[in-house]
Amino acid sequence: MKRFSVVIATALLAVSVGNSAEVKRGSIFGSKHNLSVSGSGEIKSSSETGVCIFCHSSHNTSSDGPLWNHQTTVPGKFKTYERSTMDSKPEQPNGATKLCLSCHDGTIAVGAIRGLTTPLPMQNVGISGEIPQERRSHIGTDLTGTHPVSIKFQPLMAAADQHLRWPPFDPEKKVGLDANGYVQCTSCHDPHNNARSDKYPFWNKSSFDDVCNVCHKY
Ligand code: HEC
Numbered sequence: 001m002k003r004f005s006v007v008i009a010t011a012l013l014a015v016s017v018g019n020s021a022e023v024k025r026g027s028i029f030g031s032k033h034n035l036s037v038s039g040s041g042e043i044k045s046s047s048e049t050g051v052c053i054f055c056h057s058s059h060n061t062s063s064d065g066p067l068w069n070h071q072t073t074v075p076g077k078f079k080t081y082e083r084s085t086m087d088s089k090p091e092q093p094n095g096a097t098k099l100c101l102s103c104h105d106g107t108i109a110v111g112a113i114r115g116l117t118t119p120l121p122m123q124n125v126g127i128s129g130e131i132p133q134e135r136r137s138h139i140g141t142d143l144t145g146t147h148p149v150s151i152k153f154q155p156l157m158a159a160a161d162q163h164l165r166w167p168p169f170d171p172e173k174k175v176g177l178d179a180n181g182y183v184q185c186t187s188c189h190d191p192h193n194n195a196r197s198d199k200y201p202f203w204n205k206s207s208f209d210d211v212c213n214v215c216h217k218y
Protein backbone atom coordinates (compact mmCIF):
# COMPACT_ATOMS: atom_id res chain seq x y z
CA MET A 1 0.00 0.00 0.00
CA LYS A 2 2.67 2.44 1.06
CA ARG A 3 4.84 1.54 -1.90
CA PHE A 4 2.07 2.37 -4.35
CA SER A 5 1.50 5.79 -2.77
CA VAL A 6 5.17 6.53 -3.33
CA VAL A 7 5.00 5.31 -6.91
CA ILE A 8 1.99 7.53 -7.64
CA ALA A 9 3.60 10.53 -5.95
CA THR A 10 6.72 9.97 -8.05
CA ALA A 11 4.68 9.60 -11.23
CA LEU A 12 2.89 12.85 -10.47
CA LEU A 13 6.15 14.60 -9.81
CA ALA A 14 7.62 13.33 -13.06
CA VAL A 15 4.58 14.64 -14.89
CA SER A 16 4.62 18.05 -13.23
CA VAL A 17 8.29 18.65 -13.99
CA GLY A 18 8.07 17.33 -17.55
CA ASN A 19 8.45 19.56 -20.59
CA SER A 20 5.10 21.24 -21.14
CA ALA A 21 4.58 20.21 -24.78
CA GLU A 22 5.23 16.62 -23.81
CA VAL A 23 2.85 16.93 -20.88
CA LYS A 24 0.12 18.24 -23.10
CA ARG A 25 0.43 15.64 -25.80
CA GLY A 26 2.07 12.77 -23.98
CA SER A 27 0.51 12.51 -20.62
CA ILE A 28 -2.98 11.89 -19.46
CA PHE A 29 -3.50 15.63 -18.86
CA GLY A 30 -4.14 16.56 -22.49
CA SER A 31 -6.14 13.39 -23.18
CA LYS A 32 -9.74 12.31 -22.85
CA HIS A 33 -8.76 10.50 -19.66
CA ASN A 34 -8.33 13.87 -17.97
CA LEU A 35 -11.85 13.80 -16.60
CA SER A 36 -11.30 16.80 -14.34
CA VAL A 37 -12.92 20.16 -15.00
CA SER A 38 -9.77 21.18 -16.92
CA GLY A 39 -10.04 18.19 -19.28
CA SER A 40 -10.13 18.70 -23.04
CA GLY A 41 -12.72 16.04 -23.84
CA GLU A 42 -16.48 16.45 -23.85
CA ILE A 43 -17.01 14.13 -20.91
CA LYS A 44 -15.53 15.82 -17.87
CA SER A 45 -16.35 16.92 -14.36
CA SER A 46 -18.34 20.04 -13.61
CA SER A 47 -16.07 21.04 -10.73
CA GLU A 48 -13.57 18.35 -9.66
CA THR A 49 -9.97 19.46 -10.22
CA GLY A 50 -8.24 16.14 -9.46
CA VAL A 51 -7.13 14.04 -12.45
CA CYS A 52 -5.96 10.73 -10.99
CA ILE A 53 -8.84 10.60 -8.51
CA PHE A 54 -11.30 9.16 -11.05
CA CYS A 55 -9.24 5.98 -11.10
CA HIS A 56 -6.85 6.08 -8.13
CA SER A 57 -6.62 7.40 -4.60
CA SER A 58 -4.24 6.95 -1.71
CA HIS A 59 -6.61 5.63 0.95
CA ASN A 60 -9.55 3.26 1.25
CA THR A 61 -9.01 1.98 -2.27
CA SER A 62 -10.10 -1.38 -3.67
CA SER A 63 -7.87 -4.34 -4.43
CA ASP A 64 -9.35 -4.60 -7.95
CA GLY A 65 -6.44 -2.56 -9.32
CA PRO A 66 -3.51 -0.38 -8.26
CA LEU A 67 -4.92 1.94 -5.54
CA TRP A 68 -8.21 1.61 -7.45
CA ASN A 69 -10.74 4.30 -6.61
CA HIS A 70 -13.52 3.75 -9.16
CA GLN A 71 -16.52 1.56 -8.58
CA THR A 72 -15.70 -1.71 -10.37
CA THR A 73 -18.04 -3.40 -12.80
CA VAL A 74 -19.43 -6.82 -11.89
CA PRO A 75 -18.25 -9.62 -14.19
CA GLY A 76 -20.76 -12.29 -15.22
CA LYS A 77 -22.94 -10.14 -17.44
CA PHE A 78 -20.60 -9.94 -20.41
CA LYS A 79 -21.00 -11.72 -23.71
CA THR A 80 -17.48 -12.83 -24.58
CA TYR A 81 -15.81 -13.25 -27.98
CA GLU A 82 -16.36 -16.77 -29.25
CA ARG A 83 -15.50 -18.24 -32.62
CA SER A 84 -14.85 -21.76 -33.77
CA THR A 85 -11.48 -20.65 -35.18
CA MET A 86 -10.26 -19.75 -31.71
CA ASP A 87 -8.03 -21.98 -29.65
CA SER A 88 -8.75 -20.05 -26.48
CA LYS A 89 -11.87 -19.25 -24.52
CA PRO A 90 -12.15 -15.72 -23.19
CA GLU A 91 -13.13 -15.51 -19.51
CA GLN A 92 -15.40 -12.92 -17.95
CA PRO A 93 -13.46 -9.63 -17.70
CA ASN A 94 -10.63 -9.78 -15.18
CA GLY A 95 -7.44 -7.81 -14.52
CA ALA A 96 -7.15 -4.41 -16.17
CA THR A 97 -10.02 -5.22 -18.57
CA LYS A 98 -12.40 -5.21 -15.63
CA LEU A 99 -11.08 -1.77 -14.67
CA CYS A 100 -11.53 -0.32 -18.18
CA LEU A 101 -15.04 -1.70 -18.46
CA SER A 102 -15.94 -0.06 -15.17
CA CYS A 103 -16.51 3.05 -17.29
CA HIS A 104 -16.58 1.74 -20.84
CA ASP A 105 -19.36 -0.86 -20.44
CA GLY A 106 -21.72 2.04 -19.81
CA THR A 107 -23.32 0.49 -16.71
CA ILE A 108 -21.53 2.62 -14.10
CA ALA A 109 -21.33 6.39 -13.72
CA VAL A 110 -18.03 7.89 -14.85
CA GLY A 111 -17.94 9.89 -11.59
CA ALA A 112 -18.69 6.87 -9.37
CA ILE A 113 -15.63 6.97 -7.17
CA ARG A 114 -15.35 5.13 -3.90
CA GLY A 115 -16.64 6.68 -0.71
CA LEU A 116 -19.31 8.84 -2.36
CA THR A 117 -23.01 8.03 -2.12
CA THR A 118 -23.77 9.98 -5.29
CA PRO A 119 -21.30 10.08 -8.18
CA LEU A 120 -19.38 13.25 -8.99
CA PRO A 121 -21.44 15.30 -11.45
CA MET A 122 -20.10 15.09 -15.02
CA GLN A 123 -20.83 16.90 -18.29
CA ASN A 124 -22.18 15.11 -21.38
CA VAL A 125 -22.92 11.80 -19.68
CA GLY A 126 -26.11 9.72 -19.73
CA ILE A 127 -29.03 9.85 -17.35
CA SER A 128 -27.21 7.80 -14.68
CA GLY A 129 -23.87 9.46 -15.26
CA GLU A 130 -22.64 6.72 -17.61
CA ILE A 131 -20.85 7.00 -20.97
CA PRO A 132 -23.87 7.40 -23.28
CA GLN A 133 -24.74 4.53 -25.58
CA GLU A 134 -24.46 6.59 -28.75
CA ARG A 135 -20.77 7.34 -28.20
CA ARG A 136 -18.13 5.21 -29.87
CA SER A 137 -16.38 4.90 -26.52
CA HIS A 138 -19.42 3.03 -25.15
CA ILE A 139 -18.23 -0.57 -25.52
CA GLY A 140 -21.19 -2.08 -23.68
CA THR A 141 -21.42 -5.59 -22.23
CA ASP A 142 -21.34 -7.39 -25.58
CA LEU A 143 -17.66 -7.98 -26.26
CA THR A 144 -18.13 -10.11 -29.37
CA GLY A 145 -17.03 -7.20 -31.57
CA THR A 146 -13.89 -6.44 -29.56
CA HIS A 147 -10.54 -8.24 -29.87
CA PRO A 148 -10.71 -11.13 -27.35
CA VAL A 149 -9.68 -9.99 -23.87
CA SER A 150 -9.16 -11.75 -20.56
CA ILE A 151 -7.80 -14.78 -22.39
CA LYS A 152 -4.83 -16.64 -21.06
CA PHE A 153 -2.34 -16.92 -23.91
CA GLN A 154 -0.65 -20.31 -23.63
CA PRO A 155 2.18 -21.93 -25.61
CA LEU A 156 -0.14 -24.72 -26.78
CA MET A 157 -2.27 -22.17 -28.62
CA ALA A 158 0.69 -21.01 -30.66
CA ALA A 159 1.65 -24.62 -31.33
CA ALA A 160 -1.81 -25.16 -32.84
CA ASP A 161 -1.86 -21.90 -34.80
CA GLN A 162 1.10 -20.86 -36.95
CA HIS A 163 -0.08 -17.25 -36.91
CA LEU A 164 0.35 -16.86 -33.18
CA ARG A 165 3.76 -15.93 -31.81
CA TRP A 166 4.98 -17.60 -28.63
CA PRO A 167 6.32 -16.12 -26.52
CA PRO A 168 4.97 -12.65 -27.34
CA PHE A 169 7.98 -10.48 -28.01
CA ASP A 170 8.33 -6.72 -27.70
CA PRO A 171 11.83 -5.27 -27.36
CA GLU A 172 10.29 -2.06 -25.95
CA LYS A 173 8.23 -4.03 -23.41
CA LYS A 174 5.13 -1.91 -24.04
CA VAL A 175 2.88 -4.60 -25.48
CA GLY A 176 2.27 -8.02 -24.07
CA LEU A 177 0.47 -10.08 -21.49
CA ASP A 178 -0.34 -8.99 -17.97
CA ALA A 179 1.43 -10.45 -14.92
CA ASN A 180 -0.92 -13.47 -14.98
CA GLY A 181 -0.33 -14.20 -18.67
CA TYR A 182 -3.59 -12.68 -19.96
CA VAL A 183 -4.37 -10.57 -23.03
CA GLN A 184 -6.21 -7.47 -21.77
CA CYS A 185 -7.33 -4.07 -23.03
CA THR A 186 -3.92 -2.86 -21.87
CA SER A 187 -2.21 -5.22 -24.36
CA CYS A 188 -3.07 -2.59 -26.98
CA HIS A 189 -3.93 0.57 -25.00
CA ASP A 190 -2.10 2.56 -22.34
CA PRO A 191 -4.70 4.53 -20.37
CA HIS A 192 -2.07 7.10 -19.34
CA ASN A 193 -0.49 7.91 -22.69
CA ASN A 194 -2.20 9.20 -25.81
CA ALA A 195 0.93 10.37 -27.61
CA ARG A 196 2.58 7.33 -29.14
CA SER A 197 0.27 7.25 -32.15
CA ASP A 198 -1.48 10.09 -33.97
CA LYS A 199 -4.13 7.72 -35.24
CA TYR A 200 -4.99 5.19 -32.57
CA PRO A 201 -6.20 6.31 -29.14
CA PHE A 202 -4.04 5.54 -26.09
CA TRP A 203 -2.00 3.27 -28.39
CA ASN A 204 0.98 1.37 -26.96
CA LYS A 205 3.09 1.91 -30.11
CA SER A 206 3.48 4.39 -32.93
CA SER A 207 2.00 2.08 -35.56
CA PHE A 208 -0.98 -0.25 -35.61
CA ASP A 209 0.96 -3.30 -36.79
CA ASP A 210 3.71 -2.92 -34.22
CA VAL A 211 1.14 -3.82 -31.58
CA CYS A 212 -0.36 -6.84 -33.39
CA ASN A 213 3.02 -8.24 -34.41
CA VAL A 214 4.01 -8.78 -30.80
CA CYS A 215 1.60 -11.74 -30.64
CA HIS A 216 0.66 -12.48 -34.27
CA LYS A 217 2.82 -13.30 -37.28
CA TYR A 218 1.96 -13.42 -40.96
C1 HEC B 1 -9.15 6.68 -16.57
C2 HEC B 1 -8.53 5.90 -15.55
C3 HEC B 1 -7.16 6.29 -15.06
C4 HEC B 1 -6.70 7.54 -14.70
C5 HEC B 1 -7.45 8.85 -14.76
C6 HEC B 1 -5.37 7.35 -14.17
N1 HEC B 1 -5.03 6.02 -14.24
FE1 HEC B 1 -3.35 5.15 -13.47
N2 HEC B 1 -4.03 3.29 -14.01
C7 HEC B 1 -5.23 3.06 -14.63
C8 HEC B 1 -5.36 1.64 -14.85
C9 HEC B 1 -6.54 0.95 -15.52
C10 HEC B 1 -4.21 1.04 -14.33
C11 HEC B 1 -3.87 -0.45 -14.33
C12 HEC B 1 -3.06 -0.75 -15.54
C13 HEC B 1 -2.69 -2.20 -15.62
O1 HEC B 1 -3.05 -3.00 -14.76
O2 HEC B 1 -2.00 -2.53 -16.60
C14 HEC B 1 -3.39 2.11 -13.79
C15 HEC B 1 -2.15 1.94 -13.18
C16 HEC B 1 -1.42 2.94 -12.60
C17 HEC B 1 -0.17 2.76 -11.90
C18 HEC B 1 0.50 1.43 -11.64
C19 HEC B 1 1.63 1.20 -12.58
C20 HEC B 1 1.17 1.14 -14.02
O3 HEC B 1 1.45 2.10 -14.78
O4 HEC B 1 0.48 0.17 -14.40
C21 HEC B 1 0.27 4.00 -11.51
C22 HEC B 1 1.54 4.34 -10.76
C23 HEC B 1 -0.71 4.97 -11.98
N3 HEC B 1 -1.72 4.30 -12.65
C24 HEC B 1 -0.61 6.34 -11.80
C25 HEC B 1 -1.56 7.27 -12.21
C26 HEC B 1 -1.44 8.70 -11.96
C27 HEC B 1 -0.30 9.39 -11.22
C28 HEC B 1 -2.56 9.28 -12.50
C29 HEC B 1 -2.93 10.77 -12.56
C30 HEC B 1 -1.94 11.60 -13.23
C31 HEC B 1 -3.35 8.20 -13.08
N4 HEC B 1 -2.70 7.01 -12.90
C32 HEC B 1 -4.57 8.37 -13.70
C33 HEC B 1 -6.16 3.99 -14.98
C34 HEC B 1 -6.08 5.34 -14.77
Ligand code: HEC
Pocket residue numbers: 032033035041042043054055070096099100101102103104110131135136137138185186189190191201202
Ligand atom coordinates in the same frame (compact mmCIF):
# COMPACT_ATOMS: atom_id res chain seq x y z
C1 HEC C 1 -13.12 6.52 -14.86
C2 HEC C 1 -13.68 6.08 -16.11
C3 HEC C 1 -12.78 5.45 -17.15
C4 HEC C 1 -11.94 4.38 -16.99
C5 HEC C 1 -11.72 3.54 -15.75
C6 HEC C 1 -11.33 4.15 -18.28
N1 HEC C 1 -11.78 5.07 -19.19
FE1 HEC C 1 -11.26 5.23 -21.15
N2 HEC C 1 -12.40 6.91 -21.33
C7 HEC C 1 -13.26 7.39 -20.37
C8 HEC C 1 -14.00 8.52 -20.91
C9 HEC C 1 -15.07 9.31 -20.17
C10 HEC C 1 -13.55 8.71 -22.24
C11 HEC C 1 -14.03 9.75 -23.25
C12 HEC C 1 -15.16 9.14 -24.00
C13 HEC C 1 -15.82 10.01 -25.04
O1 HEC C 1 -15.45 11.17 -25.21
O2 HEC C 1 -16.73 9.49 -25.69
C14 HEC C 1 -12.56 7.66 -22.47
C15 HEC C 1 -11.90 7.47 -23.69
C16 HEC C 1 -11.14 6.36 -24.00
C17 HEC C 1 -10.60 6.06 -25.30
C18 HEC C 1 -10.81 6.87 -26.57
C19 HEC C 1 -9.91 8.05 -26.60
C20 HEC C 1 -10.08 8.88 -27.85
O3 HEC C 1 -9.21 9.74 -28.07
O4 HEC C 1 -11.06 8.71 -28.59
C21 HEC C 1 -9.92 4.87 -25.18
C22 HEC C 1 -9.16 4.13 -26.26
C23 HEC C 1 -10.03 4.44 -23.81
N3 HEC C 1 -10.76 5.37 -23.11
C24 HEC C 1 -9.50 3.27 -23.33
C25 HEC C 1 -9.52 2.89 -21.99
C26 HEC C 1 -8.84 1.73 -21.48
C27 HEC C 1 -8.06 0.75 -22.31
C28 HEC C 1 -9.07 1.71 -20.14
C29 HEC C 1 -8.51 0.73 -19.12
C30 HEC C 1 -7.05 0.51 -19.16
C31 HEC C 1 -9.93 2.84 -19.82
N4 HEC C 1 -10.17 3.53 -20.97
C32 HEC C 1 -10.42 3.14 -18.55
C33 HEC C 1 -13.39 6.93 -19.09
C34 HEC C 1 -12.68 5.88 -18.53
Ligand code: HEC
Pocket residue numbers: 097100101104136137138139146147148149184185186187188189200201
Ligand atom coordinates in the same frame (compact mmCIF):
# COMPACT_ATOMS: atom_id res chain seq x y z
C1 HEC D 1 -6.00 -5.87 -30.20
C2 HEC D 1 -5.93 -4.51 -29.79
C3 HEC D 1 -7.04 -3.92 -28.95
C4 HEC D 1 -7.56 -4.41 -27.78
C5 HEC D 1 -7.17 -5.67 -27.04
C6 HEC D 1 -8.53 -3.43 -27.34
N1 HEC D 1 -8.61 -2.40 -28.23
FE1 HEC D 1 -9.67 -0.68 -28.00
N2 HEC D 1 -9.12 -0.06 -29.87
C7 HEC D 1 -8.22 -0.72 -30.68
C8 HEC D 1 -8.10 0.03 -31.92
C9 HEC D 1 -7.23 -0.35 -33.10
C10 HEC D 1 -8.95 1.15 -31.82
C11 HEC D 1 -9.18 2.29 -32.84
C12 HEC D 1 -9.90 1.83 -34.06
C13 HEC D 1 -11.28 1.42 -33.80
O1 HEC D 1 -12.07 2.23 -33.31
O2 HEC D 1 -11.60 0.23 -34.05
C14 HEC D 1 -9.58 1.07 -30.51
C15 HEC D 1 -10.49 1.99 -30.03
C16 HEC D 1 -10.98 1.99 -28.72
C17 HEC D 1 -11.83 3.03 -28.15
C18 HEC D 1 -12.30 4.31 -28.84
C19 HEC D 1 -13.61 4.10 -29.49
C20 HEC D 1 -13.52 4.15 -30.96
O3 HEC D 1 -14.02 3.22 -31.61
O4 HEC D 1 -12.96 5.12 -31.47
C21 HEC D 1 -12.10 2.65 -26.86
C22 HEC D 1 -12.95 3.42 -25.86
C23 HEC D 1 -11.44 1.40 -26.64
N3 HEC D 1 -10.77 1.02 -27.79
C24 HEC D 1 -11.47 0.72 -25.45
C25 HEC D 1 -11.03 -0.59 -25.29
C26 HEC D 1 -11.33 -1.41 -24.13
C27 HEC D 1 -12.13 -0.95 -22.93
C28 HEC D 1 -10.74 -2.61 -24.35
C29 HEC D 1 -10.84 -3.84 -23.49
C30 HEC D 1 -12.23 -4.33 -23.29
C31 HEC D 1 -10.04 -2.54 -25.64
N4 HEC D 1 -10.27 -1.30 -26.18
C32 HEC D 1 -9.27 -3.56 -26.18
C33 HEC D 1 -7.53 -1.88 -30.36
C34 HEC D 1 -7.73 -2.66 -29.24
Ligand code: HEC
Pocket residue numbers: 083085086087088089147148151152153157161164168175176177183187188208211212213214215216
Ligand atom coordinates in the same frame (compact mmCIF):
# COMPACT_ATOMS: atom_id res chain seq x y z
C1 HEC E 1 -0.79 -9.53 -26.28
C2 HEC E 1 -1.01 -10.42 -27.41
C3 HEC E 1 -1.88 -9.96 -28.54
C4 HEC E 1 -1.88 -8.75 -29.18
C5 HEC E 1 -1.04 -7.51 -28.88
C6 HEC E 1 -2.86 -8.85 -30.25
N1 HEC E 1 -3.43 -10.09 -30.24
FE1 HEC E 1 -4.86 -10.75 -31.48
N2 HEC E 1 -5.07 -12.42 -30.38
C7 HEC E 1 -4.22 -12.82 -29.38
C8 HEC E 1 -4.65 -14.12 -28.88
C9 HEC E 1 -3.96 -14.92 -27.78
C10 HEC E 1 -5.81 -14.47 -29.61
C11 HEC E 1 -6.64 -15.73 -29.46
C12 HEC E 1 -6.22 -16.72 -30.50
C13 HEC E 1 -6.98 -18.01 -30.40
O1 HEC E 1 -7.55 -18.32 -29.36
O2 HEC E 1 -7.00 -18.73 -31.41
C14 HEC E 1 -6.05 -13.38 -30.55
C15 HEC E 1 -7.09 -13.36 -31.47
C16 HEC E 1 -7.16 -12.48 -32.53
C17 HEC E 1 -8.12 -12.57 -33.60
C18 HEC E 1 -9.27 -13.56 -33.68
C19 HEC E 1 -8.92 -14.82 -34.37
C20 HEC E 1 -10.14 -15.71 -34.48
O3 HEC E 1 -9.90 -16.89 -34.70
O4 HEC E 1 -11.28 -15.26 -34.33
C21 HEC E 1 -7.83 -11.56 -34.47
C22 HEC E 1 -8.53 -11.24 -35.79
C23 HEC E 1 -6.70 -10.82 -33.92
N3 HEC E 1 -6.32 -11.41 -32.74
C24 HEC E 1 -6.12 -9.70 -34.48
C25 HEC E 1 -5.25 -8.83 -33.82
C26 HEC E 1 -4.87 -7.51 -34.29
C27 HEC E 1 -5.35 -6.88 -35.59
C28 HEC E 1 -4.05 -6.98 -33.34
C29 HEC E 1 -3.40 -5.61 -33.32
C30 HEC E 1 -4.32 -4.47 -33.40
C31 HEC E 1 -3.90 -7.97 -32.27
N4 HEC E 1 -4.64 -9.07 -32.62
C32 HEC E 1 -3.13 -7.82 -31.15
C33 HEC E 1 -3.15 -12.12 -28.90
C34 HEC E 1 -2.86 -10.80 -29.22
